[in-house]
Every structure is written in C-alpha cells, then in structure tokens.
Amino acid sequence: MNLDLVLSGAALWQPEIGGPSEEPEIPAGIDPRTVRRSTRLGRIALAVASEALTRAALDPAPEDTALVVGTALADLDETAGFLGGIHARGARFASPQFFQRSVHGAVAGELAILLALRGYNLTVSEGMRSGEAALAAAILAVQAGRAPRALVVAIDGRSEALSAALNALGLPDEAGEGAAALVVETAADAARRGAPVLAALGGVNPSMAPGFSSGRHGASGLCDVARYALGESPAAPASVALTVSPKKS
Amino acid sequence: MTPRQGAIAVTGLGAVSALGPDVSAMLDGLRAGRSGLGATTRLELGDLPSRPVGEVTTLPGSPDDGPATHRLAIAAATEAWRSAGSPAPPLRVAVIMGTTTGGIGESERWYLGRLAGEAPDASALRHHAACTVTEASARAIGALGPTMTLSTACSSGANALTVGADMLRSGRVDVVVAGGADALCLTTYAGFSSLRLMSDAPCRPFDRARDGLNLGEGAACLVLERADEARARGATIHALLLGSAISCDAHHMTAPAPDGLAVLAALTDALDRAALTPADVDYINAHGTATPANDEAEARALRQVFGASGPPVSASKSFLGHTLGAAGALEAVVTVLALREGFVPATLNTESPEDDAPADLVLGAPRDASIRVAVSTSFAFGGNNAVLVFGRGDR
Numbered sequence: 183m184n185l186d187l188v189l190s191g192a193a194l195w196q197p198e199i200g201g202p203s204e205e206p207e208i209p210a211g212i213d214p215r216t217v218r219r220s221t222r223l224g225r226i227a228l229a230v231a232s233e234a235l236t237r238a239a240l241d242p243a244p245e246d247t248a249l250v251v252g253t254a255l256a257d258l259d260e261t262a263g264f265l266g267g268i269h270a271r272g273a274r275f276a277s278p279q280f281f282q283r284s285v286h287g288a289v290a291g292e293l294a295i296l297l298a299l300r301g302y303n304l305t306v307s308e309g310m311r312s313g314e315a316a317l318a319a320a321i322l323a324v325q326a327g328r329a330p331r332a333l334v335v336a337i338d339g340r341s342e343a344l345s346a347a348l349n350a351l352g353l354p355d356e357a358g359e360g361a362a363a364l365v366v367e368t369a370a371d372a373a374r375r376g377a378p379v380l381a382a383l384g385g386v387n388p389s390m391a392p393g394f395s396s397g398r399h400g401a402s403g404l405c406d407v408a409r410y411a412l413g414e415s416p417a418a419p420a421s422v423a424l425t426v427s428p429k430k431s
Numbered sequence: 432m433t434p435r436q437g438a439i440a441v442t443g444l445g446a447v448s449a450l451g452p453d454v455s456a457m458l459d460g461l462r463a464g465r466s467g468l469g470a471t472t473r474l475e476l477g478d479l480p481s482r483p484v485g486e487v488t489t490l491p492g493s494p495d496d497g498p499a500t501h502r503l504a505i506a507a508a509t510e511a512w513r514s515a516g517s518p519a520p521p522l523r524v525a526v527i528m529g530t531t532t533g534g535i536g537e538s539e540r541w542y543l544g545r546l547a548g549e550a551p552d553a554s555a556l557r558h559h560a561a562c563t564v565t566e567a568s569a570r571a572i573g574a575l576g577p578t579m580t581l582s583t584a585c586s587s588g589a590n591a592l593t594v595g596a597d598m599l600r601s602g603r604v605d606v607v608v609a610g611g612a613d614a615l616c617l618t619t620y621a622g623f624s625s626l627r628l629m630s631d632a633p634c635r636p637f638d639r640a641r642d643g644l645n646l647g648e649g650a651a652c653l654v655l656e657r658a659d660e661a662r663a664r665g666a667t668i669h670a671l672l673l674g675s676a677i678s679c680d681a682h683h684m685t686a687p688a689p690d691g692l693a694v695l696a697a698l699t700d701a702l703d704r705a706a707l708t709p710a711d712v713d714y715i716n717a718h719g720t721a722t723p724a725n726d727e728a729e730a731r732a733l734r735q736v737f738g739a740s741g742p743p744v745s746a747s748k749s750f751l752g753h754t755l756g757a758a759g760a761l762e763a764v765v766t767v768l769a770l771r772e773g774f775v776p777a778t779l780n781t782e783s784p785e786d787d788a789p790a791d792l793v794l795g796a797p798r799d800a801s802i803r804v805a806v807s808t809s810f811a812f813g814g815n816n817a818v819l820v821f822g823r824g825d826r
Binding site: 245249254255256261262264265266268269272273274275276277278281282283284285286287288290291292294295297298299300301302303304305306307308309312315318319322323325326327328343346347350351388389 | 436476477478479531533535538539541542543545546547553554556557559560561562563565577578579580581582583584590594597598600601617618620621622623624625626627676677678679680681682683684685692693696811812813814815
C-alpha cells in the first residue's frame with residue numbers, strides 16, 4: 183500500500199560544532215527521578231522525542247507508535263567506560279551498567295520505557311546515513327501497516343574515545359554531535375487528529391546522503407530534515423523528498 | 432490460507448556456526464543431535480573463567496576480509512546468494528544485516544592496548560561501525576541496492592527478515608539478502624558475565640536447573656523474493672515467510688517483562704499477518720536462552736497463545752550457543768530446515784523441564800514430523816521482541 187505520509191512533528195538539538203554542548207532540559211511532565219540513571223544521550227534523545235511528539239499533538243504518544251532510532255556509533259562513552267573498567271579492575275569486575283548502555287539499541291530501549299511505546303521498535307546503524315536509514319525504515323513500517331505512525335530519532339554524541347580513534351586513523355575530528363526527532367504518520371491520520379502538518383514526505387533515499395561525516399555523524403541528515411520542516415532552513419537534504427506544507431505558519 | 436500481505440519466498444540459505452561452515456553442516460549437526468558447544472580456542476578471556484561457547488573453530492575467509500564478524504557475514508551471504516542462483520541484477524538487490532558487535536572485537540584490542548600505554552595498530556578501527564558488516568556482505572555478492580544494518584541486540588537477525596520482507600512488498604527491490612552476524616569477543620563475554628547470565632555448563636533451556644546461557648558466534652543469511660516471482664522463475668523455494676512482527680516490552684533494559692504481554696502481541700500479530708491461528712502451528716523454534724527469567728517469560732507467553740499442550744518446541748541455543756545478532760537469522764535457518772526436511776530439531780542438555788515449560792519440549796534427539804507451519808521467536812535487550820512465521824515452500 184502506498185500511503186500519503188506527512189511529518190507532523192519535528193525537533194532537533196544541534197550545539198555548535200566544536201563549541202560548548204549544553205544538554206537540553208528534561209521535558210515538562212517527565213519526573214527527573216525517572217531519568218536519573220539515564221545516559222547523557224538517553225536524556226538528549228528523550229528531550230527531542232518529547233518535543234517532536236508535543237508538536238505533533240501526541241503527548242502522550244499512543245503505545246502502538248513505532249520507534250525507530252538511527253545512530254552511527256551508539257554510546258561510545260559507555261563502551262569506553264566498560265573497557266576502562268576491564269583495564270583498571272579486570273574483566274571479572276566489568277560493569278553491567280556500562281555494558282547494557284553500550285549496545286546500539288540502548289537509546290531505543292530507554293525511550294520505549296520512558297515513553298511507554300510497546301509497538302514496533304528498531305535501531306538502525308548505517309554510518310553517517312543512520313538518520314536517513316532510520317527514516318526509511320520508519321516509512322516502510324508505516325506503509326506495511328506495522329504501526330499507524332512512527333517516532334524517528336537520530337542521535338550521535340561526542341566522546342573522548344571517538345576523538346582518539348579518529349586521531350589514530352588520521353581523520354579529522356570535528357567534535358560535533360546532534361539529535362533530531364520526527365513524527366511520521368499518514369496525511370489522513372494527521373487530518374483526523376487535527377494535527378499540524380509540517381511537511382509532506384515523499385520518500386527517502388539514504389544512498390543519496392553524504393557518506394562522510396558532516397560533524398554530527400549519523401544524526402546529520404535528520405537534523406537537516408528537522409530544520410527544513412521547522413522552517414529554519416530553506417532547503418531539504420537531497421536524500422529526502424520533502425515539501426513544506428503551505429499551512430505551516 | 433493466503434497471508435494478509437504477500438508471501439515471501441526463501442530461495443537461498445547460508446549459515447556458518449559452531450556446527451560447521453555451511454548449511455549442510457548445520458543440518459548434519461541438528462540431525463545427529465551434536466552440540467557445537469565447547470571451550471574457546473580463540474577468545475582472550477582475561478581473568479574470566481572459561482565457559483562453554485559456540486565457537487566457529489575455523490573462521491572463513493582471511494584477515495584481509497576484515498574482523499571475525501565480517502568474515503562470518505561474508506561467508507553466510509555468499510553461500511545464500513550462490514544457493515539462490517544469483518537471482519537479480521545488482522541494483523535490485525538489498526542487503527539487510529543484523530549485528531551487535533560489528534568490529535568491536537578489533538576495536539576493544541586497540542582501546543585496551545591504548546589504555547595500557549601501547550601504540551596499537553589502529554587500522555582495524557575502520558571496521559568498527561556496525562554498517563561495515565553489511566557493506567562487506569554486499570560487496571562480496573556484488574549487490575548494489577540499498578543496505579541497512581539493524582542493531583536491536585539479540586533480535587537483530589530476525590528483524591532483518593521482517594524489514595527485508597517489507598522492503599520487497601514495497602517494490603523497492605526484487606531480492607533481499609537478510610540475516611545476521613556476530614563474533615565472540617571480550618566485550619560480550621565480559622558483559623554477559625557481568626550480568627551473571629552465563630552458565631558454567633552447556634545450557635539447559637527450560638530446565639528446572641537452568642542457570643544461564645552460553646555465548647556463541649556465527650552468521651546466517653536468507654535470500655528473500657516475492658513468492659509469485661520466485662515461482663515464476665522456477666526457483667527452489669525452501670520455505671515461505673508468511674508473517675512476522677516486532678514489539679517492545681517497554682519494561683527493562685535487560686530483563687523480560689514478567690507479564691509477557693508484548694511477546695504475546697508479537698506472536699498474535701505475526702500469526703494474524705500470516706492469516707493463521709495458533710492451532711495451525713506445527714513447530715516452535717523458541718528463543719530459549721536458558722536464563723531463568725527469559726525462559727520463564729517465554730514459556731508463559733507460549734502457553735497463553737498456544738494453550739497448555741501446544742506444538743513441539745525446541746531451543747537451538749543448546750547446539751549453537753547464543754549468537755546475539757546472528758541468533759534470529761541462524762534460528763530462522765534451523766526453522767526453514769525443519770520445514771523443508773520434515774523434522775523437529777532437539778533441545779540438548781535439558782533433563783528435567785520446568786512445570787510450566789512447553790508441554791512438548793523435544794529433548795535429546797530430533798523427531799521426524801511433517802511440519803506445515805513453524806514459528807521462530809527472538810527476544811532482546813531493550814525489550815525488543817521478534818516473531819517469524821514460516822510455511823512450507825510447497826504451500
């Protein structure tokens with residue numbers, strides 16, 4: 183089935199590349215105690231996801247909302263913390279907390295718990311194209327009837343381990359990070375709910391996205407999509423067929 | 432009955448596992464009731480005790496192909512692609528792989544060496560990202576269509592099949608090579624050890640005395656095509672993927688939700704998409720990790736859907752170990768072989784099943800059976816649940 187899809191919500195967090203990186207605030211309505219054990223990336227993902235859902239008038243999101251997360255590198259601070267513990271104390275005393283937070287699906291798992299999303303849940307890791315690939319997976323899921331709508335989140339952060347690795351490889355370290363969230367649903371559903379339509383979504387071709395780092399790693403493309411959908415940029419990235427709605431104010 | 436959405440044909444199979452280098456070796460091992468679990472010969476364990484693992488004793492390919500995960504993936508993708516007869520032009524072929532480790536086995540050596548003040552070779556870091564596993568697989572078979580890498584921990588390989596089926600139904604491509612790959616490494620060995628989820632003995636799924644899982648490694652790929660087109664080209668159809676579903680517990684990062692409701696939802700949704708009922712299912716290839724919590728939650732969900740008796744059930748991790756991102760794909764191949772060859776694989780090591788274990792848990796030796804419909808389940812960190820429903824290829 184080929185459904186007309188729209189973006190009804192969008193949000194982004196993109197601190198200046200190389201500059202200071204202030205965490206976004208925990209959204210109103212989220213008890214800070216529930217995120218006290220969250221990772222930094224988990225809190226950032228929650229902030230952009232909540233903002234996009236609120237913009238889409240989906241607060242709270244129904245539990246059958248699909249959640250698709252794109253990340254190039256997952257949380258390298260957690261991986262480094264895990265390996266650092268092994269180095270310092272031995273593998274016998276490795277940290278289970280660092281381990282479970284180091285997996286690529288950690289942000290999707292944590293967001294699902296915090297937002298009570300019990301439907302389709304996927305983490306896509308497609309290098310610098312991770313955000314676009316996550317959007318493509320979300321479109322497939324909605325078109326296939328696996329969920330009535332999808333929350334798509336792209337996120338990648340800075341880390342000392344990444345900087346060290348890039349240096350070791352002789353690659354530039356742009357020390358950028360970012361996160362973006364989009365809400366994808368059918369035009370009919372958005373109209374029925376009276377939700378705002380930020381843009382019509384024609385499709386996405388991740389292979390057209392740049393395969394090199396533009397500073398925010400796997401989150402770069404979706405940050406650009408969100409900026410365009412929110413009217414903060416004059417053009418959508420070439421990889422995404424997106425038409426800003428004339429209704430958008 | 433016709434699936435609600437078009438059936439997908441499985442026209443190629445590839446698998447490298449602790450049972451051997453290809454699908455034929457896997458089938459032989461399953462038929463013989465021969466476990467692939469044993470002591471590691473390759474893994475550097477640090478100060479951790481040696482526990483049984485499902486190791487691929489001779490890695491396929493060469494170090495030039497990349498880290499172990501990549502070599503396993505390339506071998507499985509190549510076997511699957513060749514067995515399907517290379518059925519489409521490169522631009523119409525997608526490759527979708529699940530993995531949890533990617534190249535971490537090499538990266539961890541570099542990072543630990545750096546912490547130790549050494550100057551380790553960094554070149555292997557180019558293979559760190561998960562997507563490099565998929566790219567290597569696509570290059571090996573000459574595929575030029577979309578690639579997608581899924582990393583939903585232990586359900587990754589199963590989810591690759593669901594996404595692949597949806598991509599085929601969308602018309603975006605004509606063939607999908609979908610599967611999963613993961614190699615043993617210190618990070619996962621120490622990680623599961625830290626969670627106290629590993630057994631010191633060969634795992635005993637659904638046993639009263641079960642005390643944890645055994646890690647494993649391997650890769651599996653399935654070549655998927657739209658069934659009507661596969662029939663039209665005269666392809667060998669090993670099985671049909673009739674339905675599938677993904678759900679999330681939204682409960683805990685590493686522990687399954689005790690109520691099993693999200694697993695129940697995935698089972699129901701997958702059967703509904705296949706236009707089948709629980710009574711139609713002749714065999715269940717369970718996730719069956721042999722951890723106390725997982726098996727308890729899975730047994731409860733299976734009982735809720737299939738009733739107190741239910742169809743025959745087996746847990747292949749007693750042969751293969753828990754291969755993480757590869758598990759869902761390897762167990763999909765086991766399930767397809769069961770359908771194609773007409774037998775229910777055994778569960779090894781289990782001697783005294785729990786009271787609430789599946790009633791017809793097939794123990795010790797395989798059982799000949801005509802299977803028309805089979806279900807494979809996979810569950811993962813993050814509460815991610817995946818269910819696949821296969822039917823016989825001649826349906």
